[in-house]
Amino acid sequence: MNALLNFTRNNRLNSILLFAVYFIINLLFLTKYGIRQSFVPLNILIILFSGGNLLLFSLGKWSWLKKIWTEKSVYLLVTAIAVVYIAMCHVMKDPYKMNIDRWATLEFSLQHWIKGEYIYDTPNFMGNLSSYLPGQLLLSSVFYFLGNVGYLQVSAFLLFSYVIFLEFKGNFHRFLAILMLGISLAYIYEVVCKSDFISSFIAVAAFILFWSRKFKDDYFKKPFLLGIGIGILCLTRSAVIIPLIIFLLNPFIKTSWENKIKFGISFLLTAVILLASVLLPGKSVEHVLQYNPLNLQGQSNKFVMLFFIILSIILSFYVKKIETVFYYSAYILFFVMLSFVSEQYVTLGFSYQNNFFSTTYLAACLPFCIIGYCYTKQKAE
Template structure:
């Protein structure tokens, strides 16, 4: 009974933690970008989202109602994302993630080194190679990398079908996604960060399903996909370790060697292609995405979260564990530097002068949304 009570306490703490992260991150975005009406918008948002979630967990409609709600909301929102990307002029924004990607794409297409060319705000790109490659089709076919957001939204909606059991759960995930100010801000400024981590979720789910079941996937394709997703953002190493560290330890010596060889080969091949146009090695040392991304937080914090991810890997029993611990560690990895910046530079510099990019909190949000619905799925009335 004591163990059962402790388990229930952990479940309740998990639910509270995920709910808190969702509200905290979205409140942070409202506070920063809400303008002069923030004192009215923030309380209203918190009241409305809390009221909606409370009611949603209590009501029951027929299965087809949730299905049509999901289809209608997803279609309208997809069209809206396309319209926003078309009508919002990226050059009018004070955010350059879209421009950094386009600069990288243009450089590669013109046989130039992509990491020493300033974007429209005068900053060099920190996009790793795979992320630049992912943006290429949208730049070449639609002349805007912002449409990547629309494609990834459809991918996330598809993942809801694979992760959740019924349309009530899927529709809830859709609603808390599209009514998330942090996500809406990403769409408006054509940022790729949220999309990057939705793609990571896709890889994690695919790998979780096939690591143990398919030897060919485990031996050949897993290191290929791991290398590709690793070369989108350095921080993806946290969920990758949560998923892969324990299985890798259990691999045979031969499987370990094959994994390391293929993983290294893919990295060397892609990085060589992206770096070969540099004038000399000193240019690579001075201008490269690893230096920029690696300097976002103190090294000891990065190593600490890597250590925790390795430990958590041995506790993973289902996909909820992967999503939940990814959400917790990503949120913590953003919160600690955020608090350190507040301490060192003060509230005004952090928020008004943007000494800290609150967009980093969005790394956790795809995992928060998935974890929230999975943690509360026992609250849903079964559909017939």
């Protein structure tokens, strides 16, 4: 354990590894989808991509560049990326021909959920079943009513930009974090496909940054509100419990019993209400046991997941600063998803063409990786 702690305290090594994770995730997306086009040879794409990332990694070394980044330039960057993202939400003119069902699964899941119908036993146009947890449906419902679920990714990007402005005072670090997410191939894929996977983890990362800044001295100053927030976030994606454990477990143990009870009641009420909204419409208990999000949502091996949860619990007691939460979360989420992807490749084969979905899971750690990397750049100054 001491070796692991010393490893994360090495700022230089941390910086290199966090950027390496960012690079690997996006490189996998490039190779996975670049191989399906014939306009530019894949090796040329990889060379250009590697050169661009090397330039991105080197930005902090050029001190004269840091003076160029002003608050105005950061706002312009956010605006430009948001506008491009909005345009990308309308790229798929006929999504049924794209052999991508993420947008459809989210839309019909929301339709069934809003009508009070069971969502986990109805296949979409590709024959796949929905695995959405109610917290994600709740967060996505606003954009369904706006007429385009793809706007969820635009809003997630704006939320990410907002908390970056709150947390980092240097315009260079703000610019760097926003740029890294904005040009990430993994996130661009999410925007074009109107997916929602990374947005769940952006919401958690944003919540952690906001809550730690708002209630720096006592995370449980508003236990009822905290319980509601955690109840919703825990029911977006199962893996989000890892950063939330690292962030809140130790403060939860240290807080008063009154706060524990208030938090527990609000958390359980929120979770029960949300779960009831998706499970009660089921035909029978047997039907729910057969068709439910825990069975349908992509999961790592139970023993592997248990190992990482235990590791998260242990590491939570070693968190002294907020940046440590992001370091630990980035690495653990990456290895959790890597174990799942590896398991899928062993099962389905190592061909990218035959395994459309798994690579996306690695992007779960992306917001934590980017924020953690920017912390290392800030500490290096």
